[in-house]
Amino acid sequence: MVLETIWFFLWGLLWAIFFITDGFDFGVGTLYPFLGKNDEDKRIMINxxxxxxxxxxxxxxxAGGVTFAAFPILYAVMFSSLYSALMLILFALILRGVSFEFRGQIDNPRWRKIWDICIFVGSIAPALLFGVAFANIYQGIPIDVDGVYHGTLFTLLNPYGLLGGLLYLTFFMLHGAIWLAIKTNGDLQQRAIGTADKLWPAVLILAVLFLVYSKFATSLYINYFAHPVLFLVIVITVLALVGIKIFLTKKTFFKAWLASAITIVGATFFGIIGLYPNMFPSNINPDFNITAHNASSSPLTLKIMLTVVVIFIPIVIGYQIWAYNLFKGKVTTEELEYYHRKAFYVQQAGYR
Structure with a gap:
């Protein structure tokens, strides 16, 4: 019971960390065609x-690996039920990664325009679909006693699911705009700051609507009313959201980004805490719910995995802190020219 609970919240934490880190990537990619007024701006945004x-x-x-190893039944049902949405996310992520690499390979405006579109699509689609997927999990999925999904992709595109998608999309766009405010200078930075200021009210309105709608569309609040101390999660999340606006006003952009990260974690854990012990609830019959207890691996497997996590996750976090610190400086035009000349000389050497 204890191991299953630990892994349930570790599972939620891994998704929250993913949303923090890749969330600003999705945000930058979604804002890419709107803030990138010329090729130099777009190259700076990519860099x-x-x-x-x-x-x-x-x-x-x-997060996917933990789902497979710690909760294999959940993995099987989730990836079959949400197969269409998850495949769209996968294709979008592949498209985005390829776009970053291919865009600068040929010096042709039409070529770059094609990959610019792919960067946008490959960023906005996962941002929206992850929100849709998690909102539907909070609401309940039409699965039967055998875990068979009774619906289609369009079943997931219900009002609550779409609201969750829009909420996460705006979260990530705000997160990305603040990241650009940290990493850029000049007109691009000013546009990023202005965009963040405009996105903040939208995030606030969508967050309030999502909290209210969740009371009627889900059972998330049962755990909160049973243990009122849990409302502190919502309070902290709201305070972090307000903090974003305060720090943006003060032009302390790194603090604003940290406040944005806390907001995303809080929004994710709002749902994770409300779900517990359910991981994939059924809206057909509560008896069909997939929980942390009936979907988990053996206690021995969970113990071994916990040992591995305790050893290796701090190493991964340490590596990422080192990488972020290494590339903490702003992206400048001079830096773009340096790498452009370097790529040119490497290409010429290859021809010889």
């Missing part, structure tokens, strides 16, 4: 996340 985005996706692989 602001270029050294980090693939490392950030390690947390997605980790």
């Amino acid at each position: 602001s996340i270029g050294p980090l985005w693939d490392g950030n996706e390690v947390w997605l692989i980790t």
Whole structure:
């Protein structure tokens, strides 16, 4: 029971870390065609996340791996029920990664425009679909006693699911705009700051609507009313959201980004705490719910995995802190020119 509970919240934490780290990548990619007024702006935006985005996706692989190893029944039912949505996310992530690499390979405006579109699509689609998927999990999925899904992709596109998708999309866009405010200078930075200021009220309105709608569309509040101290999670999340606005006003952008990260963690754990012990509730019959207790691996497996996590997760976190610190500086035009000349000389050497 204790091991299953520990792994339930570790599972939620891994998803929250993924949303923090890859979330600003999704945000930058979604804002890409709107803030990138010229090729230089777009190159700066790509370079602001270029050294980090693939490392950030390690947390997605980790969350998926933990789902498979710690909760194999959940993994089987989740990836069959949400197969269409998850495959769309996978294709979008592949498209985005390829776009970053291919965009600068040919010096042709039409070529770059094609990959610019792919960067946008490959960023906005996962941001929206992850929110839709998790909102539907909070609401309940139409699965029967055998875990068979009774619905289609369009079943997931219900009002509550779409509201969750829009909420996470705006979260990530705000997170990405603040990241650009940290990493850029000049007009691009000012546009990023202005965009963050405009997105903040939208996030606030959507967050309030989602909290209210959750009372009627889900059973998330049962745990909160049973243990009122848990409302502190919502309070902290709201305070962090307000903190974003305060820090943006003060032009302390790194603090605003940290407040945004806390907001995303709090929003994720609002649902995770409300779900417990359910992991994949059925809206057909509560008896069909997949929980942390009936979906988990053996106690020995959970113990071995916990040992591995205690050893290796701090190493991964340490590596990412080192990487973020290494690339903490702003992306400048001079830096773009340096790498452009370097790529040119490497290409010429290859021809010889």
